[in-house]
Amino acid sequence: MQIIPLYISKEIEFNDDLTHLIINSEKILDADVLVIAQKIISKQEGRIVELTSIVPSLLAEGIGSEYKKDSRIIELILNESKKIIRMDHGIIIVETNNGFICANAGIDESNVKHGFVTLLPVNSDVSAKKIRSEILKKTNKTVSVIISDTFGRPFRMGQTNCAIGISGMNPILDYIGTKDTFEKTLRVTAIAIADELCSAAELVMKKTANCPIAIIRGYDFKNENFSIDNLIRPQDEDLFR
Amino acid sequence: MQIIPLYISKEIEFNDDLTHLIINSEKILDADVLVIAQKIISKQEGRIVELTSIVPSLLAEGIGSEYKKDSRIIELILNESKKIIRMDHGIIIVETNNGFICANAGIDESNVKHGFVTLLPVNSDVSAKKIRSEILKKTNKTVSVIISDTFGRPFRMGQTNCAIGISGMNPILDYIGTKDTFEKTLRVTAIAIADELCSAAELVMKKTANCPIAIIRGYDFKNENFSIDNLIRPQDEDLFR
Numbered sequence: 001m002q003i004i005p006l007y008i009s010k011e012i013e014f015n016d017d018l019t020h021l022i023i024n025s026e027k028i029l030d031a032d033v034l035v036i037a038q039k040i041i042s043k044q045e046g047r048i049v050e051l052t053s054i055v056p057s058l059l060a061e062g063i064g065s066e067y068k069k070d071s072r073i074i075e076l077i078l079n080e081s082k083k084i085i086r087m088d089h090g091i092i093i094v095e096t097n098n099g100f101i102c103a104n105a106g107i108d109e110s111n112v113k114h115g116f117v118t119l120l121p122v123n124s125d126v127s128a129k130k131i132r133s134e135i136l137k138k139t140n141k142t143v144s145v146i147i148s149d150t151f152g153r154p155f156r157m158g159q160t161n162c163a164i165g166i167s168g169m170n171p172i173l174d175y176i177g178t179k180d181t182f183e184k185t186l187r188v189t190a191i192a193i194a195d196e197l198c199s200a201a202e203l204v205m206k207k208t209a210n211c212p213i214a215i216i217r218g219y220d221f222k223n224e225n226f227s228i229d230n231l232i233r234p235q236d237e238d239l240f241r
Numbered sequence: 242m243q244i245i246p247l248y249i250s251k252e253i254e255f256n257d258d259l260t261h262l263i264i265n266s267e268k269i270l271d272a273d274v275l276v277i278a279q280k281i282i283s284k285q286e287g288r289i290v291e292l293t294s295i296v297p298s299l300l301a302e303g304i305g306s307e308y309k310k311d312s313r314i315i316e317l318i319l320n321e322s323k324k325i326i327r328m329d330h331g332i333i334i335v336e337t338n339n340g341f342i343c344a345n346a347g348i349d350e351s352n353v354k355h356g357f358v359t360l361l362p363v364n365s366d367v368s369a370k371k372i373r374s375e376i377l378k379k380t381n382k383t384v385s386v387i388i389s390d391t392f393g394r395p396f397r398m399g400q401t402n403c404a405i406g407i408s409g410m411n412p413i414l415d416y417i418g419t420k421d422t423f424e425k426t427l428r429v430t431a432i433a434i435a436d437e438l439c440s441a442a443e444l445v446m447k448k449t450a451n452c453p454i455a456i457i458r459g460y461d462f463k464n465e466n467f468s469i470d471n472l473i474r475p476q477d478e479d480l481f482r
Binding site: 088089091093114150154162192193195196199203216230232233237238239240241 | 242243244245252327329330332334341342350351352353354355391394395396397398399400401402403412413416419421422423425427430431432433434436437438440441443444445448451457460471472473474478479480481482
């Protein structure tokens with residue numbers, strides 16, 4: 001299995017032809033998995049906000065004051081969220097409108113021009129599907145596309161890349177009913193392969209280089225249609241909410 | 242970057258020469274990262290228990306009865322843990338004696354002979370260091386070694402591979418103070434690269450094949466001495482305990 005960094009030196013802007021940039025940067029093969037950083041999808045889709053355009057609510061002002069944070073960014077976090085899950089140590093963990101549990105609703109000031117922030121794509125499954133279809137159309141290659149973002153997690157230090165949108169793959173590889181090497185049925189084991197692919201991709205994408213995409217080649221998977229919702233643990237099955 | 246599966250068809254037993262098996266299975270190069278499944282380390286170190294030898298306490302009997310689980314396994318889980326973090330839906334999440342937050346203290350019946358379970362290695366940093374030193378001695382190649390296990394996580398469905406022991410690498414890649422492409426200092430971003438490397442390795446190791454090791458080649462890292470403790474979030478910084 002290979003993980004190939006795909007470099008795009010151009011700063012991505014609204015309505016740029018991402019697929020064109022991708023296929024001009026690296027040869028795409030059938031069954032490649034393309035992992036694409038959320039940041040360039042957000043920029044391409046215009047999910048970028050100038051902070052001077054935001055008028056914070058009194059709640060956002062209050063939270064901003066308490067945590068010494070920009071109340072305009074708090075306002076955006078609240079807009080992008082269904083609810084606040086935890087708020088402490090100056091960290092705001094929310095459930096986003098799409099159901100992801102993450103800090104700051106995925107709103108990010110890094111790698112974007114001064115005075116602006118990026119929001120998560122409205123629907124990253126749709127973003128992934130669009131690029132997958134365009135690649136099929138332009139190159140006749142059938143790939144899978146995963147949109148990734150960098151999330152923290154409880155219990156363990158550091159962040160890892162996780163999937164927030166998917167097209168052409170089941171994000172979970174389920175071993176239920178499979179036999180182990182001793183012919184015993186494996187205990188319940190379902191691997192979040194979409195998240196593992198994002199983590200693998202992050203190792204070559206890094207944070208500061210112009211490498212917002214990685215191609216994973218030689219990973220054996222079935223081409224199927226699933227939604228990222230399969231990766232979101234329902235609240236009533238979650239011991240930590 | 243390449244991820245190379247390393248096949249070992251022999252069933253690992255107590256005191257087997259793992260390093261010998263590794264270097265006879267695949268050529269090792271300088272700066273390779275070897276990710277090794279906890280299961281074979283536990284077997285090699287004799288961290289395998291015959292259930293008929295266990296006399297469960299009354300507490301273990303009680304929990305076993307409530308959750309319809311083998312009270313001897315519950316007894317082992319309690320022995321291997323500092324405390325129970327959550328217990329619900331028949332799932333027991335503990336803090337292990339080494340500080341990992343995981344289900345069942347990492348005790349596992351899969352891929353082990355009938356009537357036996359494996360426990361996590363006593364100190365996986367030591368296990369990793371031993372193999373790293375032996376590889377250096379036998380092949381003159383300087384590698385990093387990570388011991389991995391499969392953990393669930395809150396919020397998201399499915400399990401991913403995580404690091405439980407490390408030698409020759411800082412498990413966290415810290416971007417604090419680094420500038421982004423707009424010359425802004427990046428917000429706090431520290432990537433748990435050891436976990437990402439384990440996740441990448443899992444994609445080729447899978448669960449049922451005789452592939453308990455993966456070599457990651459071409460990953461650019463500094464050879465340093467750090468402990469897995471750097472990946473464990475202190476309780477007072479954890480919003481979900």
